[in-house]
Amino acid sequence: MSETEGVVDRELTMSRAMVESIAHEMRENEEVFYMGEDVADYGGIFDSTQGLLDEFGRDRIMDVPISETAYLGAAVGAAQEGMRPVAELMFADFFGVAMDQIYNQLAKNTYMSGGNVNVPLVLTAAVGGTYNDAAQHSQTLYGTFAHVPGLKVVVPSTAYDAKGLMHNAIRDDDPVMYLFHKRLMGIGWMPAPDGPKTPVPETDYTIPFGSADVKREGADVTVVTLGLHVHRALDAAESLAAAGVDVEVVDLRTLVPLDIDTVLESVRKTGRLVVVDEDYRSFGVTGEVVASVADRDLGALDAVERVAVPDVPIPYARPMEDEVIPDAGDIEERVRAVLSAE
Structure with a gap:
């Protein structure tokens, strides 16, 4: 930068x-x-x-x-x-x-x-x-x-x-x-x-809304996410790289407006999509991103997986909270799943 x-x-x-x-x-x-x-x-x-x-x-x-x-x-x-x-x-x-x-x-x-x-x-x-x-x-x-x-x-x-x-x-x-x-x-x-x-530059600058950012380039699987899970996705990508799997990580940065063009460009390259979110699985970001890609170019998708919080209140106990909030291991598992789906 x-x-x-x-x-x-x-x-x-x-x-x-x-x-x-x-x-x-x-x-x-x-x-x-x-x-x-x-x-x-x-x-x-x-x-x-x-x-x-x-x-x-x-x-x-x-x-x-x-x-x-x-x-x-x-x-x-x-x-x-x-x-x-x-x-x-x-x-x-x-x-x-x-x-x-x-x-x-x-x-x-x-x-x-x-x-x-x-x-x-x-x-x-x-x-x-x-x-x-x-x-x-x-x-x-x-x-x-x-x-x-x-x-x-x-x-x-x-x-x-x-x-x-x-x-x-x-x-x-x-x-x-x-x-x-x-x-x-x-x-x-x-x-x-x-x-x-x-x-971070000392001068002021703006980032346009509706402009996703490819935080890591890759050729095998597209991982789309935001917030904390950008970093967990990058950790998963580094782990998978040791096994020869090349993961592209797309940071949405804004949900409204949603930059599906950048997501589509990546999916057309990799053919495989994993969407990761810390929100609830039902009626949430993961489903919207998958549906938006399918609406625009269903043929680009060879395999899809979603990683999100199950539809339960967030637990207080640390082991239970860790169980419901996706971590790098959960992302890695779903990436391997789309690779084996063919």
Whole structure:
């Protein structure tokens, strides 16, 4: 990765990359502000706002009461009046108590107003398990949000992507769900895998929505995934390479819009598709990606497998949680399955 001026020689965690992009946008535009639970003095429980209060003060970095319906409603109203709020749901699981504000106001008000009102709001939320927080704090719910027309859905997997996608999200005139995986943030009490910490340019840049990224090129099998499971797929690919299996890993980066063109290009090369997701298997991302590929070019598919969370609440006990959340071994097993399907 390089800038026009030369090679990037600094690395950031995903949380620092997000904060850097938010701070830049706040300096450039006084209408940008951040609100949420524990985002001011605490800096966000996943370091999503660390250091912003010192620079921007309490008028623009706002702690809110524990009433998601109230503060998300306030954020929608502020956006409709020309501001650019970034509102944080501490956990994506909490969307249920503010479902009307997200599903019926945030997602639909532009349409309901005949295009007379924009809602330039970024709704950030922590997603995912792997750390024993049980069924009400460990879901990803990607498919739940992607299912609703009117919401753009962003899921970064690296610091480089997190910064570029956040710049794009704040500048977008439509509502954006920005879902960051807790395990990728690089916080002290929840060690991240090696991959999310990447070189990040100091200058601002954007990554267009609907632009998937091939994180590893390969010729034998296409693995399509997002978030934490990009890194688990890369681990599986490295293990399989020792056995002579060449895996291509495609990081979707955004679900809405969904870049099926990049997925199709890969599948037409390999003929074999494995879709991996930390959301529930039924009515989710894995099924949508497979169906979208089949709709466009069924003949390109020689074999297909899906790897996802079974349709059960996420367990609290670590061995049970490990059983339901796919790991690199599960991905490797499904890759071997598509190779033997012929």
